[in-house]
Amino acid sequence: MTATAHALVAGAIVSRFTDPVTASLLAFGSHYIMDSVPHWDFGTNWRGRSKAATGALAIADTVCAFTVAYILFAGKVGVVPVTIVTIAALFPDWAETPWYIFFAHPKKHEPGTHASMWERLAYTIYKFPNMFHAKAQFPLGLFTQIATVAFFLILLQ
Numbered sequence: 468m469t470a471t472a473h474a475l476v477a478g479a480i481v482s483r484f485t486d487p488v489t490a491s492l493l494a495f496g497s498h499y500i501m502d503s504v505p506h507w508d509f510g511t512n513w514r515g516r517s518k519a520a521t522g523a524l525a526i527a528d529t530v531c532a533f534t535v536a537y538i539l540f541a542g543k544v545g546v547v548p549v550t551i552v553t554i555a556a557l558f559p560d561w562a563e564t565p566w567y568i569f570f571a572h573p574k575k576h577e578p579g580t581h582a583s584m585w586e587r588l589a590y591t592i593y594k595f596p597n598m599f600h601a602k603a604q605f606p607l608g609l610f611t612q613i614a615t616v617a618f619f620l621i622l623l624q
């Protein structure tokens with residue numbers, strides 16, 4: 468899902484569970500639960516776009532995520548807890564970025580036979596969360612995402 472969707476749920480979690488360790492673990496877990504709902508995000512069609520464009524979109528999405536989290540939740544629980552828990556919620560996607568940045572390209576789906584140890588490691592880290600990742604196309608994948616975020620916001624109220 469988009470970083471903004473993950474950050475909204477992270478903010479709701481830290482508002483409900485004020486202990487930063489508990490909130491961070493829940494936020495980290497929420498990432499995989501949310502990603503298992505079929506959805507669209509900036510990673511969905513990355514093969515049809517330049518890597519620079521996807522990178523710029525990812526950075527913009529991350530800036531938007533933190534901005535929204537601070538506006539909605541920092542006043543209530545403080546900037547530091549919101550920052551920590553948002554990082555925990557976004558971390559699974561950041562762990563995937565070395566594969567995208569250094570090794571992946573549109574025609575390559577996995578490391579080649581002569582791939583380095585670093586490439587294999589990056590691929591393994593990328594592959595693991597993708598077992599949970601269910602994709603849907605825009606706009607349906609955006610609606611499922613809004614519904615998922617709404618569900619968590621109501622649940623955590």
Ligand SMILES: [Zn+2]
Pocket residue numbers: 468498502559560
């Ligand atoms: Zn994700």
